[in-house]
Amino acid sequence: MSRLFYSFLRQRNFFTTLIAGVIILFYSSPIFSQISDGGTPYTFTHGSIQQAEKISMPAVNVAALLAEDELEQSKALPFRFGFPMDVNYNLENSGTWMDLPGGAKLWRLNIISQGATTINLIYNDFWLPQGAKFYIYNENHSEVIGAFTARNNNENGQFATGLVRGESVILEYYEPANPEALGIISISTVVHGYKDVFKRLEETDGFGSSGSCNNNVNCPEGDPWQNEKRAAAMILTSSNSRLCSGAMVNNVRGDLTPYFLTANHCVSASSPTNWIIMFNYQSPGCTNVDGPLNYTVQGTTTKAKSADSDFALLLLNTAPPDSYMVHFAGWSAIDVASANSVGIHHPAGDIKKISFDYEPATSTDYVPSPYLANSHWEVASWNDGTTEGGSSGSPLFDPSHRIVGQLHGGWASCSSITQDYYGKFSMSWNRGSTPATRLKDWLDPDNTGTLTLDGWDPTIGTPDLIPPTTITDLSVVDPASNSLTLNWTAPSDSSYGGVKAYDIRYSTLPITDSVSFYSAAQISGVAPDTAGAAENVVVTELSFNTAYYFAIRSRDFWNNWSLISNNPSGTTLAAPQVNVSPDSLHLTLDSSVTAVGTVTVSNISANPSSLNFSVSLDNNLYPTNSVSVKLKPITNERNNSVNLSKDENPLKEPRGLSLEGSGGPDLFxxxxxxxxxxxxxxxxxxxxxxxxxxxxxxxxxxxxxxxxxxxxxxxxxxxxxxxxxxxxxxxxxxxxxxxxxxxxxxxxxxxxxxxxxxxxxxxxxxxxxxxxxxxxxxxxxxxxxxxxxxxxxxxxxxxxxxxxxxxxxxxxxxxxxxxxxxxxxxxxxxxxxxxxxxxxxxxxxxxxxxxxxxxxxxxxxxxxxxxxxxxNGGILYNGNSADIELTFNSEDYPQGEYSMDLIINSNDPSYPEIIVPVKMTVNYQVPVELTSFTAEPVKNETLLRWSSATETNNRGYEVERAVVSADKSNKQFQTTGFVKGIGTTTERVSYTFTDKNIKVGKYIYRLKQIDLDGKFEYSPEVEVEITAPDNFALYQNYPNPFNPSTTVEFSLPVKADVNISIYNTLGELVTNLHSGSMEAGYYQIKFDASRYT
Known part of the structure; x- marks a missing residue:
């Protein structure tokens, strides 16, 4: 039976995942692997390698699969994005072998599945000897997984590897000379990804598909939970197709048996034999920065599970290495509701998040009822954060940092502040009748009667009394009116986890000892970086033109505090002086007109200073989308004319400006x-x-x-x-x-x-x-x-x-x-x-x-x-300005007056808020309503047709033409004609205009509609191409016969020398109409015979 590659849509429980979560997992980093040795494939560093055998998979009927998906969706069946194909490829019957120097051998196989977005492999037999290395990579070597070695051998011989993007993957196996036994690599399934759902991080303007209300676990609110976060992990279930969460748990013996707690519904949907547990997938800080993907362990064994409280206890086949810094979480088997609760999880496959409920949990059954009474803890609504698909199995902690349940399901999300249900740890402890249905036998194997247990870290090491090194290079830079920036080098500490925290202080008095240090104000929220890294922090909300002193102490895991750093000082700049011009804005517009009004904000202080400002709209009576705001810096020619020598300090005083968050567009x-x-x-x-x-x-x-x-x-x-x-x-x-x-x-x-x-x-x-x-x-x-x-x-x-x-x-x-x-x-x-x-x-x-x-x-x-x-805001140093552009659109708005307040808040102490009244008066007028405008090439002419539904005071239309430049950015329009308008009418009017004798090329036309009072507006542009004729041709002159003139018409497919002459019936030359080179095109020359009579 072939193995399906799919992912459930969210319904009742949290096993389900959005496919975007899978996207992030496999492509936020070029390497994704189980415990592996890394390294570089042999062929990457050696030339002249024999080409690998290519095997092309059968064509996949994507249309049929998509049709099946439609049917499955209507039946609420799992979402599918990959099609599995049973194969039998191994080292004996497939691939290309080559001998290497010294007796080693290299085997390579290129699997191609035309049109696949990803390829994933499953192995029914996998064993590598010592010294062997196995890699999988794509053709351009941008994605590599491995090296897999003898450490990846499983007793059952099964194995699975992650997805590689594209329709072609190369397998490379290096076998050393004289192995103890020959390696075995037998591929049983090739999974063809047929939906283009895997996109790289840089293509998506971000990562992670969880809602915006989720908290990164390394934000300040997660600081008290730094141990527990290292217990929580994400699960890639069978065939790498589904996601859950879970946590490592301690046992009473404290022997670091790698037990992992998750939800039963995660296990019941697929065997955990080839599951991959991913630790430490989290942002290094509070901002949305992608986390590492290489802290993984493959393969688990189910020890106990029960649907009553929806728990599953797994044993990892391989213990996480010490380098993973895994925490074994504590737990409580006492059936007492928590006063408040914390959940740590991976919603929708995103980086690790943390959620908080400040209310007591409620004992209940699982909804929808009927379900076993009092089997779950209900979180009625999260106060900070939420959970989503992919959070299933994640731990719920009590205030003592002990697990009291794992997530079964619910309806909570950023847009739905509703309940979640966690299977009770206390029920899972001893409800079952055998070790296979309860936790007690595994987490308290000696039956000591222990009901609560704290967490433990195997890599903490022995407590010491040695503090972190002292910071000696603290400096103060980048002064502004209300801020100063601190720079220093991160200190080091030899104990567990290095430096764990900073205590940063500032004062208007020198900080010379511990008394003055602890009397100074404190700056919080700065997490230490790795030893030797460059650190900086901007200290805000400082007073104008004031000297400040700074100092730092650092702490390690064992609460050893360093000595006080050096204590530099810095002085803030003077107070800024804001100026806003004009102090009000009033625009009068006709209906369906766009106009721009500008308000300029400046820092006119004579002293070095920085103006921090923000712009907002209030009391807005304008129709929706009728006004927009954009900030534009104003170039200060004084700044651009400052000529400094190479050794002159360009910062005797700051003299620039910056905008915040976003900006543009520019002209392009x-x-x-x-x-x-x-x-x-x-x-x-x-x-x-x-x-x-x-x-x-x-x-x-x-x-x-x-x-x-x-x-x-x-x-x-x-x-x-x-x-x-x-x-x-x-x-x-x-x-x-x-x-x-x-x-x-x-x-x-x-x-x-x-x-x-x-x-x-x-x-x-x-x-x-x-x-x-x-x-x-x-x-x-x-x-x-x-x-x-x-x-x-x-x-x-x-x-x-x-x-x-x-x-x-x-x-x-x-x-x-x-x-x-x-x-x-x-x-x-x-x-x-x-x-x-x-x-x-x-x-x-x-x-x-x-x-x-x-x-x-x-x-x-x-x-x-x-x-x-x-x-909408920014910083203006003295002497600089920025324009606030307000774009007004009066589209179809009723006649009348609209108003709002443009509010400019700044750090000017005299004028912290300036209100600029903004008004727009709309004069209703039936416009010239253009309903169509087309251009049609006819030989060397362009036929323009347009129609209007209504017209008011329409003097007429100027027809303008421009040649299309190579990049279409340089349009030089010229007037080529005028068509008189009707004036005022409510009836449909049609117009035509022929632009004659045009050279071969591309042209753009537009209409300049002009009112009787001189106002005008432009139509949309249309493009037309006048192409060269196919053949040389001289057409019948017309009229014929004629008296006294006729027109001679001819065509040139390419540039040519042309001679047009008139002869009488005796064969005598009458006149020469043209002689010389002409470009490709259609031509007409008029011959007037009146002067030859």
Whole structure:
């Protein structure tokens, strides 16, 4: 019987999963594996390898499968995305063997399933000798799983491997010389993914399919649950087709037997023999950053289960390695309701989440009834977070951090604040009559009578009294009016988990000892990074023009506190002064008209200062979607004219501006959005410092060292990249943090605002500043499928200061991503944005302003669809301004007056809120309602037809024509005719116009409808192509006979020399009408014979 590859739709319980969850699991990382040794396949590093045998699978009737899916959906049957095919491929009957030096052997097999989106393999016999390695990868080597070794051998010989994207996979088996026995690899099933549901992280603008109300487990609210989070894990069930959650549990002996608790309905749907348990799939911080996928264990054995309380206790076939840092959770078998509850789970296959219920749990049966009475704990409604499909089997903790149940099911979601049901641990403990139906025999094997047990970590180690190292390089940078930025290097600690917490203090008085330290104000929510990493935090809500002192202590797992750090100081800038102009806005519009009104906000303070502002609309009486808001930075020519020498500090005072969250579009249509925006792109760091190619050849742009002032490249992208409508296929990397498409010809240490006509143009500025790679740092590049990555690692600012690690990623679909990983330097002297090759269009995100921070992503795209954003705000240093553009659309709105308030909130202490009244008056008028507009080529003429349903005061239509340029972006319209209008009518009117004697080419036409009072508006554009004739031809002149003139017509399929002459009946030349070269096309020449009589 073939094995089905499917996933249930959510119904009553949480075994079900959305397929997007599976997408994330397999493709957020290039490697997905069970416990494996990693490494590189032999063929990746050795040339001249014999081609592997190719086996093509039978064609899959996708239409029939989709039709079956429709029927199954109507019957509420499981959702299916893969089609399994039974096969018998093994080392004996398939593949290609080759001998290697020293007696080793290599076997390879290429399996092709035409049209598959993924391929997945199941093995009915699998055994590898010591020293053997087995890999699976796709043709371009971008996805590799393995190496699988003898450690993956199971007693039952069964095995399964994860999905590889695409229609072709290559299996590679390396067998050492003189193995103790020959390896066995026998494939029983090839699963053809026939639905295009697997998309990479970068294509989805984020990851994870769970609702937005879920809390990442590493957010501050999850801090007290750091041990328990390491117990919770995600389950990939049989055939990698379904998802559940569960948790490792401790036992009374404390012998670290790898018991795993989940839900019975997860087990009852499929055998857990080949299940894969995934630990530590969580964001490293509070932001939505994807987690690691390689902390996995394959294979489990069921020890006990019962449908009454929906529990299943599994034994992992392999204990998780110490490197997984797994926690064995405690539990309570006492039947007492928790005062409050916490759930840790993987909703919809997403990174690990945590949910909180602050009310007591209720003892009940499982709904829908009838069910066993008092078998479940009911969480009536989650106060913070929720659960979803994929959360099934996840643990419910009481306030003592002990498991009291596992999730059976319910209806809770972000959009449905309803109940969830957890099978009681207390009922699972001793209800069954045999060890196969209860927990007690396994978790208390010596029958000690223990009913509560705390959790335990096998890797904690022995307590010590040694504190973390003392921070000695704390510094204060990037002053603003209400904030200062702290930079330091993360300290180290040799005990379990390293440094666990910071205590950061600040005061207006020096911090010199423990008394002044603990008297100072505290900054919370900063989690320690790994030892040696660059750390920074922005301290906000500080007073204007005030000196502050800072100090840090750090703590390890055993509550040993470090000595107090050095205590630097910094002074905030002066108070800003906001100015808003005009102080009111009133537009009068006709119906169905779009207009733009502008309000300018400026920081006019004479002192160095930063204005933080936000824009909102209130008391809005406008119809829905009739007004939109956009922020645009105003280029400050004073800033662009500042010329600094190489050794001059560009930050004697900050002088720039930045916007928050999102911006655009520019003239071409590019928009940007960052990961700080609630609807923004995700920050995902794909480090290439060890896998990419090192940029070693640098060319100077002047007299300085080329890694200080110079460029590397060109580097071939490997695809056509469209940038502002122009195709690019190579890039140059400038040492000052920018990417260009032509080699720069001058030094770039002085960044400017963009766009600007002065060079350099055609620039992608990730962090354009005076940077310097002479003393440390590297630049790597890597072509990876449909993207090209450029990474600056530990690059410095000029004079060997700071450490900057960031990326520019270009995608074949035209998207651009900036990723800022570790930005430990002064960050208020850079330009961030993009600009076209003429310097007259671009998007500036920040200029010499405090915008960049660690773990930030910025996306640029000219996509037809864009995530909406309500973030309207930014930072203006003194002397800078931004325009608030309000676009009004009076489409079909009744005549009358509409009003609202434009509210500008800022940190100006004198004017924290400024209200600008905005009014729109609509004068109702029947417009010229165009119902059709077409263009038809007729030889060398264009026939235009259009109709109007109604007209009011219509003087007429100017017909305008433009030649289509190569990129369609440069349209030069010219008037080619005028058609008189009817004036005013409510009846349908039809018009025609013929544009004659047009050369071969493509043209765009539009109508300029002009009212009697001079107002006008343009019609939509239509495009037409005048093609060359197929043949040379001279047509019959007309009229014929004629008196006194006639027209000679002829056609040229290509450019040619043409001679048109008139002869009389005696064969004598009368006149020559034309002699010379003519382009391809249709031509008419008029001959007037009156002067030859």
């Amino acid at each position: 249509g590019y928009k940007w959005i960052d990961s700080d925006d609630p609807n923004g792109t995700a920050y995902v760091w794909n480090d290439i410092s060890t896998t990419g190619t090192l940029a070693t050849t640098w060319t100077p742009t002047g007299t300085f060292d080329p890694k200080d002032e110079g460029y590397a490249g060109p580097f071939q992208l490997g695809f056509n990249f469209k940038y502002y409508g122009n195709i690019k296929n190579q890039v140059f990397v400038n040492s000052n943090g920018a990417v260009l498409f032509a080699a720069p010809t001058a030094n770039m240490f002085s960044n400017v605002q963009i766009p600007t006509s002065s060079a350099p143009n055609d620039i992608i500025a990730a962090f354009w500043d005076d940077l310097d790679g002479r003393t440390q740092g590297t630049v790597h590049y890597k072509a990876e499928g449909d993207k090209f990555i450029i990474q600056f690692t530990n690059w410095q600012k000029y004079s060997a200061t700071g450490s900057l690690t960031f990326q520019v990623v270009l995608y074949a679909n035209g998207r651009i991503m900036f990723y800022y990983n570790n930005m430990n330097a002064t960050l208020t002297s850079a330009t961030v944005g993009i600009e076209n090759n003429a310097g007259n269009d671009g998007l500036q995100v920040a200029y010499n302003s405090g915008y960049i921070h660690n773990s930030l992503a910025v996306k640029f795209a000219a996509d037809p669809e864009w995530l909406s954003s309500n973030n």
